[in-house]
Amino acid sequence: MHSGCTAVTAFLRLEDAEGQQSFVPSGFDPLSWDIPTSEDEDEHGGGDNIDASKLGKRKHRLHSALTNLGGGAGFNEAHHAPSTHSQVFTPPESLSVRRVLYCANAGDARGVLCRAGRGIRLTYDHKGSDKQEAKRIMDAGGFVMSGRVNGVLAVTRSLGDSSMKEYVVGAPYTTETELSEEDEFLILACDGLWDVIEDQKAVELVRGIVDPSKAAQFLLEHAYENYSTDNVTVLVVRFRSPPESVRDITA
Incomplete structure (x- = not known):
């Protein structure tokens, strides 16, 4: 039997909230960014010295980049508002950002998010016992x-297993979850853990443990104690400290 556990501190992609305009102030002309003003022209001997083609390309790049931010809403408002090149852009103190967690899985490894103490599964178990997966395999000419799968493989999706790739595909199940203040941590583990514990129970067991490495070790030992017969790998990712009401100061 192989086993392992680990932990990480959350490091997630920060995205501008789609459609938000707070990152581009009203009345600001984005095409004035890094583009010579009349004062700059005077310093360099007048506007005739400016490379018109380079200036046009620079404007085009800025236009494309800002249009992609927030679906273009903030850019369009700012671009069509009255403006002068003498305006100065002051970044807002607080940008509108969101933390987004992306999950993708093929097989029976599982991800469970703790949201205010409630376990939320973010992945899908691809097993032969699943009716939808079994139907897909039979439609492809195989059997369960x-x-x-074909009486051999327990998972219906995986990376590898080329001998049965006609049935055991690698297409993942994906989720996109916007994290909120209620989201505390994520458990990622293979079926060696989930064979002996339910999602909610796993969340409850480690919710109060501050150190994610200790939380992962606790779940690993729980799998041992409950006679898991499969290999066990556990990863805990903590997004914020546990609430004081459930914090385990001894862990």
Whole structure:
């Protein structure tokens, strides 16, 4: 039996909230960014010295980049508002950002998010016992026997297993979750853990443990104690400290 556990501190992609305009102030002309003003022209001997083609390309790049931010809403408002090149852009103190967690899985490894103490599964178990997966395999010309693809493989999707790739595909199940203040941590583990514990129970067992490495180790030991017969790998990602009401000061 192989086992392992680990932990990480959350490092997530920060995205501008789609459609928000707070990152581009009303009345600001984005095409004035890094583009010579009349004062700059005077310093360089007048506007005739400016490379018109380079200036046009620069404007085009800025236009494309800002249009992509927030679906272009902030850019369009700012671009069509009255403006002068003498305006100065002051970044807002607080940008509108969101934290987004992306999950993708193929197989029976599982991701469970703790949201205000409630376990939310973000992945999908691709097993022969799943009716939809079994139908897909049979439609492709294979069969499922005793919960296994062609009587051999327990998972219905994976990376590898080329001998059965006609049935055992690698297309992942994906989710996109916008994290909120209620989201505390994420458990990622293979079926060696989930064979012996339910999602909610796993969340409850480690919710109060501050150190994610200790939380992962706790779940690993729980799998051992409950006679898991499969390999066990556990990863805990903590997004914020546990609430004081459930914090385990001894862990």
